[in-house]
Amino acid sequence: MPVQLLKEIEDEVTNLLTDLICINTTNPPGNETLAAKYLTEKLSQDGFKCELLESAPERGSVITRLRGTGEKSSLLLLSHLDVVSANPKEWSVDPFGGVVKDGFVWGRGALDMKGMTAIEVMVMKLLKRNGVELKGDVILAATADEEQGGLAGVDYLLRNYPEKIFAPYILNEGGGLAIPTQNGNVFTVQTAEKGILWFKVTAKGTPGHGSMPNVADNAIIRMNKVIEKLDNYRSQVSLVPTVKTFLTEMAQEDATLKELFTHLLANPELSDEILNEVAETAPQLAEEVRPRLRMTITPTIIRGGVKENIIPSECETVFDCRILPGQISAQAIALIKTLLDEVDSEKLVFESLQAQEPSESKAETPLYAVIAAVLRDFEPNCGVTPMLATGGTDSRFFRSKGSVCYGFQPMYPELSSGEVVKREHGIDERISIENLVFGASVLYETVKNFMS
Numbered sequence: 001m002p003v004q005l006l007k008e009i010e011d012e013v014t015n016l017l018t019d020l021i022c023i024n025t026t027n028p029p030g031n032e033t034l035a036a037k038y039l040t041e042k043l044s045q046d047g048f049k050c051e052l053l054e055s056a057p058e059r060g061s062v063i064t065r066l067r068g069t070g071e072k073s074s075l076l077l078l079s080h081l082d083v084v085s086a087n088p089k090e091w092s093v094d095p096f097g098g099v100v101k102d103g104f105v106w107g108r109g110a111l112d113m114k115g116m117t118a119i120e121v122m123v124m125k126l127l128k129r130n131g132v133e134l135k136g137d138v139i140l141a142a143t144a145d146e147e148q149g150g151l152a153g154v155d156y157l158l159r160n161y162p163e164k165i166f167a168p169y170i171l172n173e174g175g176g177l178a179i180p181t182q183n184g185n186v187f188t189v190q191t192a193e194k195g196i197l198w199f200k201v202t203a204k205g206t207p208g209h210g211s212m213p214n215v216a217d218n219a220i221i222r223m224n225k226v227i228e229k230l231d232n233y234r235s236q237v238s239l240v241p242t243v244k245t246f247l248t249e250m251a252q253e254d255a256t257l258k259e260l261f262t263h264l265l266a267n268p269e270l271s272d273e274i275l276n277e278v279a280e281t282a283p284q285l286a287e288e289v290r291p292r293l294r295m296t297i298t299p300t301i302i303r304g305g306v307k308e309n310i311i312p313s314e315c316e317t318v319f320d321c322r323i324l325p326g327q328i329s330a331q332a333i334a335l336i337k338t339l340l341d342e343v344d345s346e347k348l349v350f351e352s353l354q355a356q357e358p359s360e361s362k363a364e365t366p367l368y369a370v371i372a373a374v375l376r377d378f379e380p381n382c383g384v385t386p387m388l389a390t391g392g393t394d395s396r397f398f399r400s401k402g403s404v405c406y407g408f409q410p411m412y413p414e415l416s417s418g419e420v421v422k423r424e425h426g427i428d429e430r431i432s433i434e435n436l437v438f439g440a441s442v443l444y445e446t447v448k449n450f451m452s
């Protein structure tokens with residue numbers, strides 16, 4: 001039977017999402033237990049037995065499971081229940097009102113990632129209602145605390161209840177959005193993510209009167225050199241497997257990119273110049289590729305000085321450094337310290353604030369093959385490509401334990417990826433009802449085919 005969109009679940013999946021948006025799970029503080037209880041109730045209507053596990057009061061995650069025969073490995077449908085804050089004054093609708101308007105569900109979490117929670121809950125319900133025979137267990141986990149690093153969510157669950165949540169295969173957030181090309185849509189599957197290294201540099205100096213600049217030793221001037229040094233630093237370009245395949249696939253789908261991307265693949269050391277050329281016709285794509293080729297270091301917070309007429313003896317800056325799969329944070333720290341020594345080895349203090357290692361799953365797996373086949377059932381001429389995310393997700397916890405994790409919430413490109421990036425954690429976040437139905441339809445077929 002040919003695949004079709006599950007039009008009949010449109011209202012149900014939309015209501016799941018609007019209800020979830022109305023439960024304010026802004027993290028901090030999170031308060032995910034309210035949302036976990038809501039899902040427990042919704043799932044129990046179809047006979048699911050759910051477990052609500054709290055890492056601390058009100059920091060709840062919910063887990064449930066559909067048993068298979070055990071002939072195949074289990075698959076986890078993962079999502080997080082918390083969201084980042086939203087300032088209602090900046091939005092054109094109430095971010096926690098669950099507003100449905102112009103064919104879209106509006107609100108904080110619509111894209112990141114209560115939309116996918118609603119889709120995954122819908123998939124579980126459909127598998128059960130339709131009596132799908134599963135050869136492996138399908139687990140659903142909607143968890144706390146992803147937006148603050150996951151320690152009170154996935155990390156807690158993996159440490160304390162691995163038997164309940166661990167699975168060799170995982171579908172999570174971070175990919176799925178199609179990129180429109182000359183040959184049609186190319187759907188992305190997030191197979192890798194960069195690592196995060198947050199660090200602080202403190203520049204020391206000698207205080208003095210603001211009217212006598214040469215007598216004192218201004219820490220702000222020293223920090224200026226540090227920022228310039230780190231901002232000008234260009235690490236060596238490295239094409240990790242995910243990015244190599246991404247560039248190859250995109251070259252195949254788009255004749256205008258073919259020559260430039262082929263050139264880049266053969267000459268990664270020329271990537272800056274080549275991407276400048278790409279930017280002439282596809283500026284958005286060029287800027288999306290750039291940070292995926294090397295480590296980046298960005299200053300994000302600066303503090304220094306207390307009074308108009310005092311030369312400060314201290315200035316500190318926080319940097320957000322992102323490293324590629326294959327690198328480890330310890331190597332990046334060593335390299336940054338060397339760069340700082342070149343500025344001033346005496347009066348600079350380095351402090352590591354947080355490190356999350358990068359992670360990568362290979363695309364040559366049975367799950368990836370099923371995803372690609374199902375997408376082509378829905379859209380025969382579409383392309384499918386693995387993708388490296390510049391940000392981190394909970395997938396890294398599972399990848400470090402050997403699971404194959406893919407970020408895959410299939411979406412038509414109704415908003416460009418630039419728009420989606422702006423809406424996630426930004427203002428007027430929203431997802432179309434069409435994409436909710438499409439996402440649920442594709443994920444349902446994917447799980448059904450992978451597990452049969």
Ligand SMILES: [Zn+2]
Nearest residue numbers: 112113146173
């Ligand atoms: Zn998220």
